[in-house]
Amino acid sequence: MGGAIVLAVEAALRTGAGKVSVATRSEHVPVLLTRRPECMPSGIESAQALGPLLARATVVALGPGLGRAAWGRELFDAVLGCGKPLVIDADALNLLAAAPRRVQDGVLTPHPGEAALLLGVSTEAVQADRPAALAQLVARFGCAVVLKGSHSLVGAPANTTRTITAGNPGMASGGMGDALTGIIAALRAQGMDAFDAAWHGAAVHARAGDRARDAVGGHGLLASDLIACIPGELDRC
Numbered sequence: 001m002g003g004a005i006v007l008a009v010e011a012a013l014r015t016g017a018g019k020v021s022v023a024t025r026s027e028h029v030p031v032l033l034t035r036r037p038e039c040m041p042s043g044i045e046s047a048q049a050l051g052p053l054l055a056r057a058t059v060v061a062l063g064p065g066l067g068r069a070a071w072g073r074e075l076f077d078a079v080l081g082c083g084k085p086l087v088i089d090a091d092a093l094n095l096l097a098a099a100p101r102r103v104q105d106g107v108l109t110p111h112p113g114e115a116a117l118l119l120g121v122s123t124e125a126v127q128a129d130r131p132a133a134l135a136q137l138v139a140r141f142g143c144a145v146v147l148k149g150s151h152s153l154v155g156a157p158a159n160t161t162r163t164i165t166a167g168n169p170g171m172a173s174g175g176m177g178d179a180l181t182g183i184i185a186a187l188r189a190q191g192m193d194a195f196d197a198a199w200h201g202a203a204v205h206a207r208a209g210d211r212a213r214d215a216v217g218g219h220g221l222l223a224s225d226l227i228a229c230i231p232g233e234l235d236r237c
Contacts, residue, residue, distance in 0.1 A: 001065040001067065002027075002028040004065035005022060005028070006035055006036065007175045007182070007224070008061055008065075008178045009182060010035075010182065010227050011178070011180070011186070011227050012061070012183070013039065013182075013186075014182075014231055015182065015186035015201075016190060017185070017190070018189075020038075020040065021039075021040045021056070022040065022042065023044040023050055024042070024065065026044075028065075029043050044075070045071070050075055050079075054078070057082075058084070058188075058189045059084060059085040059086070059189045060079055060084050060085070060086050060087070060185075061086075061182065061184075062076065062079045062086055062092040063091055063092030064089060064090050064181055065178075068091050068094055073095060076092055076095045076096075079092075085106065085194065086103060087106070087107045087109065087188065088103065088108050089110075089178070090177065090181075093110050093117070094114065094117060096108075096118065097118045102140075102141055103142065104142055104143060105143065105194055106143040106194060107144045107145070107184055107198045108137065108144070109148060109180055110137070110145070110147060111148045111177065112130075112147070112149055118140070118141070121133075126147075127149075130147060130149070131153060134147045134155045134161060135155065135161075138155045144156035144159075144197075145198070146180070146184075148180070154198050154202055156194060156198065162202075164203055166203065167206035167209055167210065168221075169218065170217075170221030171209040173221060173222065175222070176209070176223050176226065178223065179226055184197050184198055200237045203236075204233045205226070207233045208226045208232070209221070209226045211232060212228070212229045
């Protein structure tokens with residue numbers, strides 16, 4: 001899923017990350033350079049090759065476009081053991097559900113289906129009591145969590161839960177979660193702690209979605225439309 005990492009990269013850059021390096025499959029490098037020459041992609045085929053990128057990283061976003069095949073699992077294990085602040089989304093959440101462990105100094109960004117896998121319950125159970133599901137995720141994984149959906153919830157150990165009231169139904173489209181991952185990672189890279197980056201990032205994401213809806217309409221709203229609106233919302237962090 002090469003497009004997922006493109007969207008995460010663009011959102012991180014629009015949020016003010018000064019340098020974004022990308023570990024991806026070699027065949028995706030030309031697309032990244034064509035679409036977004038400001039990023040720095042590397043074709044990575046093994047965890048060993050990933051090592052130098054991890055050593056230089058301030059924060060690592062893991063999941064968009066990762067997949068769950070052998071390549072994705074190998075990189076997942078390497079990143080979780082790297083000791084850097086993490087933002088975990090998409091297939092990295094599915095891999096984490098299969099091998100649960102605490103993620104200190106991290107941010108998880110599950111939608112209800114991913115939250116259900118992480119907790120070993122049904123999606124209906126998550127949606128029936130979203131605050132309880134959020135609290136269970138925070139306790140189980142020991143980190144900040146954004147439970148996505150209508151009125152996303154943000155929690156972390158020893159922090160009061162935040163509710164994101166902005167956002168609109170047009171944001172229920174492919175790539176929106178990848179953009180959120182990039183936003184939160186960029187805020188972490190600029191010095192915010194995990195909880196502040198999570199809730200400020202979710203708020204910026206939702207407000208940018210509303211700004212994009214006002215510009216292009218709610219039907220057919222794209223993640224790329226939202227990403228273009230991120231800079232206008234950053235001053236309210």
